[in-house]
Amino acid sequence: MFNIIKTQKRTVLFLAAAVLFAAVYGIFVYNQAETSSQFEQKAETVIPDENSQVIKLETVNEAVLPATESEAQEEPVPDNLKEGSEHPFVAKLQERLMELGFMENDEPTLFYGSVTANAIRIYQRQNNIVQDGIAGPETLASLFSQEAKYYAVSLGISGDDVKQIQNRLYELGYLAKEEEVTGEFNETTEKAVMKLQELNQLSIDGNVGRKTIRLLYSEEVKPDYLAYGEKNEVVLSAQKRLKSLGYLTTVPDGNYGKDTVTAVKQFQSRNDLVVDGYLGPSTRIALEQEEATPNGVMLGEQGESVKRIQELLNKYGYLSSSNVTGYFGEVTEQSVKRFQKDNGLKADGSVGVQTLSLLTADKSVKAGKDFRPAVVDAGSGGGGKTVNGNVKAFIDIAASKVGSKYVWGSKGPNSFDCSGFVYWSLNQIGVRQSYLTSSGWRNMGKYKRISNYDDIKPGDIVVGKGHMGIAAESQKVIDASSSNGKVVYRQRTAWWRNNFIVAWRIFE
Incomplete structure (x- = not known):
């Protein structure tokens, strides 16, 4: 009798536990279904791109929600992501910052470093959020929202990014003085931007947005200073200096032709300037400095300057016309050495100021009848072969x-x-x-x-x-x-x- 009662009690307890489990499971399924429904509704959020098209955007909800319940327990997204943090969601954060132009495009990582923090500060500045560099709830909600804005700066904004933009405006001649590169977007900067936009046929609003940023560093940008096709005394003065430093291979005439563009680019390259071929303020200042780096063309180099030197060597009989390729190979080097020897210079095979001066002076000694220039130069047409490195x-x-x-x-x-x-x-x-x-x-x-x-x-x-x-x-x-x-x-x-x-x- 006792065993029957004991068995009945066990049966009742088992049934009670089963009912309780079913109730809890039902609540869990209902909540999961409701969350999934809300998630699916938010997953179709879209934002307009620059051309008023639409692109799908993973919302914060979608990005934060982990794939499994175990991941939710192991790696919840912190309330505040800040410098030094490491979390899978940081990659999605960086990806979004890159998409909106606040970070340079790169493979996203899990690490929240100083560059990410600075990008967040700039985003916060643009969206009137406290600039603490921390990706908190307010910042994340704004960044991943439908109304998120692309990077832009305008009147009244200040920061290192503004200073970089001003530097480029100065390089292009739209800001007249180096003292105007302050990091503060003032009326002078706004006028410079408007003039840039006008000359380059962009919408004139004085703001630096996506199109203006892209233009600033493109090869198509039109400067507001001396460039190809101009002719005046300033060009002549710059040409004389380029000639003395060994960059210009023609006679200075005040005409900003292709030879001058080539010389300016070569000078800019040797003197750590933005290589654009324009005589902007920084380039002109650098030309006037005593410590300006002179030209020196040597084995392994390529380009229009090399080609011009080869044309001059061919003119004096030291190089075959088949070797006028723009590549400075071993045959070109031997030709330079012979030219230097015949003209009383140190025969080192490198075209420096003295060698170039003689090559362009129309007074040089021509190659003797006994000299037979080689026909094929190592690497001449090799599409970029060099011999001074590996x-x-x-x-x-x-x-x-x-x-x-x-x-x-x-x-x-x-x-x-x-x-x-x-x-x-x-x-x-x-x-x-x-x-x-x-x-x-x-x-x-x-x-x-x-x-x-x-x-x-x-x-x-x-x-x-x-x-x-x-x-x-x-x-x-x-x-x-x-x-x-x-x-x-x-x-x-x-x-x-x-x-x-x-x-x-x-x-x-």
Whole structure:
């Protein structure tokens, strides 16, 4: 009898537990269904792009919600993401900042570094949120909302980003004095922007938005100062100085022709200026400095300056016309040495100020009848072959700067942005390459073009959408990363393939 009662009690307890479990499970399913319904409604949020089209946007809700319940327990998104934080959601945060123009395009990371914090501050400034660099609830709600705005600056705004814009306006001649580069967007800056927009056929509003930012660093931008086609005494004075420094290969005449553009670009490249071929304020000031770096063209270099030197060597009989290629190879070097020897100069094979002065003076000794210039120059048509460096040395030089700070617009030696890092590394290995932004690297033509991502080899320059780096061994890349806030040596992930535009082979 006792056993029957005991069994009945167990049955009742079991049934009660089953009922309780069913009730709890029902509530859980209902809540999950309701959350899923709300989530699906928000997942279709859209924002207009620059051309008033619409693109789907992952909302904060979608980005924050983890894939599984276990992930929700393990890695909840902090209420306040700040400098030093590391979390999967940081990648989505950086991706959004890049999309809206507050960070340079790069592979997003999990690390919330100083560059990310500064981008958040600028976003907060633009949206009247306390500028603490912390991605808190208010900032995140704004950043991922339908009303999120692209980067822009206008009258009354101040900051380091404004100073960078003013520097470029000064370079292009729209700001007349260096003292006007203050970091404060005042009426003078607004007028300069309006004039830039007017001359370049943009909407004239005095604000620096996406189109104006892109224009500032494009090759199509029209400056407000001396450029190709002009003729005056200022051009003549600059030409004389370029001639004395060994950059101009023709007689100064005051006419801003193609030879002057080539000379200005070469000077800018040698003197760490933005290479645009215009005689802007900074270029003219640099030309007047006693410490201005003179020209010196040597083995392994390429470009219009090299081609002009080869034409002059051909004129005096020291180089075959078949070697007028724009590539300074071994045959060109031997021709230079013979020219220097015949004209009483030190025969070092490098075209410096004295050698160039004689080449352009119409008084030089011509090659004797016994001299027979070679027909084929090593690398002449090799699409970028050099002989004064190799892949390993190039990668080693780039790797030596791993950990250096990322700073937008910096070209080294202790801080870099992505294009500045490539520029510095190439010049350190002896490849005399002008400074160009990633957009300028899209159509080089100077080196061997690699159009297939799978054909990339170590030492190639890899150019993506708004970013670039140096290919290393084992599918790795070395680059100045905005998302990491420093120069990194990392694996080339799917991001690089998805954003790939072109690669350039410097070394064969």
